[in-house]
Amino acid sequence: MARHNLGTVIGFEFVRTVTKRRFWIGTLAVPVIMAIVFGLIFLSNTTTDTAAEAQKSAQFRISYTDASGLVTAGDAALFRARPAGSPDAGIRAVQSGTVDAYFDFPAHPESTAVRVYGTDRGIFENGKYGAVAQAMLARAVEQKIASPQLSTLAAGKAQIDTVTFEGSRESGGLGTVVPPLIFLVIFYGLIVLLAGQMLNSTLEEKENRVTEMILTTLKPTTLIAGKVIALFAIGLLQMIVFTSPIVIGALFFPGELSLSALDLPPLIFDPVRMTVGFLILVGGFALFTTTLVAIGAVMPTAKEAGNFMGVMMALIFVPFYAVALMVSDPHAVIVQIFTYFPFSAPVTALLRNGFGSLNLLEAGIVIAILFGGAAVMLRLAVRLFQYGSISYTSKVSIRTALRGGSRRPGSGAAPTTPAG
Amino acid sequence: MDEARVHISGFRMDFGATTVIRDLSFDVQAGETFGFLGSNGSGKTTTIRALLGIYEPTAGILHINGRGFRPEHGDRLGYLPEERGLYKKEKVIDIMTYFGRLKGMDRRAARQWSLAYLDRVALADKASSLLDKLSSGQQQKVQLGVTIMNNPELLILDEPTKGFDPVNRRLLMDIIAGQKRAGATVVMVTHQMEEVERLCDRVILLKDGTAEAYGTIDEVQNKYGGRIIRIKYSGTIPPSPHYAVLLQETNYAELTITDATDEAAILKDLIDDGVTVRSFTTTKVSLEDIFLRVYGDQNEPDVGPPEAGRRTPDGRLSGDNRISRDGA
Numbered sequence: 001m002a003r004h005n006l007g008t009v010i011g012f013e014f015v016r017t018v019t020k021r022r023f024w025i026g027t028l029a030v031p032v033i034m035a036i037v038f039g040l041i042f043l044s045n046t047t048t049d050t051a052a053e054a055q056k057s058a059q060f061r062i063s064y065t066d067a068s069g070l071v072t073a074g075d076a077a078l079f080r081a082r083p084a085g086s087p088d089a090g091i092r093a094v095q096s097g098t099v100d101a102y103f104d105f106p107a108h109p110e111s112t113a114v115r116v117y118g119t120d121r122g123i124f125e126n127g128k129y130g131a132v133a134q135a136m137l138a139r140a141v142e143q144k145i146a147s148p149q150l151s152t153l154a155a156g157k158a159q160i161d162t163v164t165f166e167g168s169r170e171s172g173g174l175g176t177v178v179p180p181l182i183f184l185v186i187f188y189g190l191i192v193l194l195a196g197q198m199l200n201s202t203l204e205e206k207e208n209r210v211t212e213m214i215l216t217t218l219k220p221t222t223l224i225a226g227k228v229i230a231l232f233a234i235g236l237l238q239m240i241v242f243t244s245p246i247v248i249g250a251l252f253f254p255g256e257l258s259l260s261a262l263d264l265p266p267l268i269f270d271p272v273r274m275t276v277g278f279l280i281l282v283g284g285f286a287l288f289t290t291t292l293v294a295i296g297a298v299m300p301t302a303k304e305a306g307n308f309m310g311v312m313m314a315l316i317f318v319p320f321y322a323v324a325l326m327v328s329d330p331h332a333v334i335v336q337i338f339t340y341f342p343f344s345a346p347v348t349a350l351l352r353n354g355f356g357s358l359n360l361l362e363a364g365i366v367i368a369i370l371f372g373g374a375a376v377m378l379r380l381a382v383r384l385f386q387y388g389s390i391s392y393t394s395k396v397s398i399r400t401a402l403r404g405g406s407r408r409p410g411s412g413a414a415p416t417t418p419a420g
Numbered sequence: 421m422d423e424a425r426v427h428i429s430g431f432r433m434d435f436g437a438t439t440v441i442r443d444l445s446f447d448v449q450a451g452e453t454f455g456f457l458g459s460n461g462s463g464k465t466t467t468i469r470a471l472l473g474i475y476e477p478t479a480g481i482l483h484i485n486g487r488g489f490r491p492e493h494g495d496r497l498g499y500l501p502e503e504r505g506l507y508k509k510e511k512v513i514d515i516m517t518y519f520g521r522l523k524g525m526d527r528r529a530a531r532q533w534s535l536a537y538l539d540r541v542a543l544a545d546k547a548s549s550l551l552d553k554l555s556s557g558q559q560q561k562v563q564l565g566v567t568i569m570n571n572p573e574l575l576i577l578d579e580p581t582k583g584f585d586p587v588n589r590r591l592l593m594d595i596i597a598g599q600k601r602a603g604a605t606v607v608m609v610t611h612q613m614e615e616v617e618r619l620c621d622r623v624i625l626l627k628d629g630t631a632e633a634y635g636t637i638d639e640v641q642n643k644y645g646g647r648i649i650r651i652k653y654s655g656t657i658p659p660s661p662h663y664a665v666l667l668q669e670t671n672y673a674e675l676t677i678t679d680a681t682d683e684a685a686i687l688k689d690l691i692d693d694g695v696t697v698r699s700f701t702t703t704k705v706s707l708e709d710i711f712l713r714v715y716g717d718q719n720e721p722d723v724g725p726p727e728a729g730r731r732t733p734d735g736r737l738s739g740d741n742r743i744s745r746d747g748a
Contacts, residue, residue: 008521016510209505213566216472217494217522386474 005218009226010233017197017234027238031245060100062132063090067107070140079136091117103133175268181354183277187346189242190235190285191316197234198292199305201227202385207301211385220382228289228378235285276363277353283370284346288312290377291343297384315343323351330357339366342373423486425450425574425605426471431480433466433629440466441629444480448622450573453596453606455616457707458626459715464609465502467626468578472499484574495524498572498599502579502609504563508552512538512562515551516569523570530569537565541591556583564592568599575599578609593619613708623707625714632714637707644710647702649675649683655695662686666709671698676705 062081084090090102101118118129299305338348352358426448433441520530625632662681667674
């Protein structure tokens, strides 16, 4: 019967969520907003490029002085710049409006700043003065080198193609990093999108006074496990909706999206890292969900439970402070702490798994911690739900609930409803 | 002897340093309707919650069908809790189908049963409505429907008429009576004494966590004097060791016999004491009278004047402590 009820609970929780109009408004809003934002960025970039081109070709009056001797009269003529008598004269010319800009090239521009003076055209358009000064100097240097090839190499524009090996086998580079990190994206998506629902999942029974009907009909473990699984399924559905435009575009409209221009490396799906990533995702999700459910079980209202949301959110973002160390020194103390502390472990371990710095032993320990922690939190959530959900209007002391046993209100806290 | 449907023995329940129930024992036999009575705070709901495993008892045995209750056995239990509610943002038919499935019915059967029930309680047009769009009374009907799904063999109803108007209260009682006819054992926690007298085979009165009275209604009535004398008179009713004055208004009084004296002897005493008796009738003491006598001293604001119902040290109602009709 328990298995039958688990399926019933999962079905009820899943269906009642996905049949709500507000669920689809919320879910579809994300890709719609993304499309709008991308559209605006595209339009904005086009406008910016057009404006930049317009600025580049725009004629404005320039004077300059060059203590370095790099800028020749020919170079300056290309930019329609005329020499100033002195820096002071150049500045005064700008102030009087005789010229639009004056560039003061120092004797050692490689170590000393080029000073640029211009008529104020607003913070965005003022950028053109510096750009033209830079272009003048670059043109002058290219002329000195007198070789386009050397100029390109000196500018650090040489193309580099790196091949690395794991033993004798060629490693995948970025192509192996991206696929396992998909689990990190999914983890963030699930937690950020569903944390509120997790927190409120048992509060609903409490606030609606359904608890007693439920507790006499099915085991609280079944109820909570059913809710957790349903939430996971709902989260995956949302992720599918979010990513479907990208997947559809990549599969059916690659040309229109110019994906080849992105120069993406071929993705390599390492089965070991993918399996580890999946297990960390499931374990981490289960741990966070059961923790949030436990918190919800002891809080009388959604508002009070919401205060704990920030703490849980912080725990999943904190590991990013150590992301550089995860790559460069995965055995640093702080990385090890983040790897094995249950609430920072999912993000840290998923990052390290993606970067390839999480070995199998460490992965096994982390997975065990996550699943073990989830089991403990599930047990705790069940206890707190059994005890806390009957205290309809008051916050339950966790210590009291644990000390009193799963259903024994015998350690100080009387029930909030009359013992009639 | 048949095994009791509900068996409670030596039940004790502590909340911290406070003992709510002390050494409570009673049985509910299969097929009977059992009234579980007591004032607010007397421990009725606590007992029910402990019986159903929601609370863990401090001590004692609480069995249903010979074993401690577990949710896995809940498919044949119908429980209407005092603190009631359902999923407010869901459709009525979805809620009922869900609970039907939790109780072991398949989806189709649960849905069909629910629609038939909603039709019976005049809510057929609300099947697809969200629960919170229904009135409080309509929600109560839905909750009752959920309670009696899958033909429970044990119905535990905690204040079942709470929130019902008189018409729907009658409908509710008819439904409960129907469940009883179908063979269900019914445990009713209620303050509606008329319903208890009409429906219940046996009752228990809980006071301060112990059984104040327990047995058939006749047995309980007999314990509390059995009969009430209603008289219309003129003059002054004198104090007597043979009766206590329950109610006294102008030229009207209700007396309860406090010893073995019969009614005729009391009538003779009244006449001998100069009371002009215009009518003299006797009836059985009602459960409501008994309730007031048992709980009057702890529910003073609810039952009438501050002195109402207070008992003398020897257990009789004081002639000065009359209960007015309003207070009753």
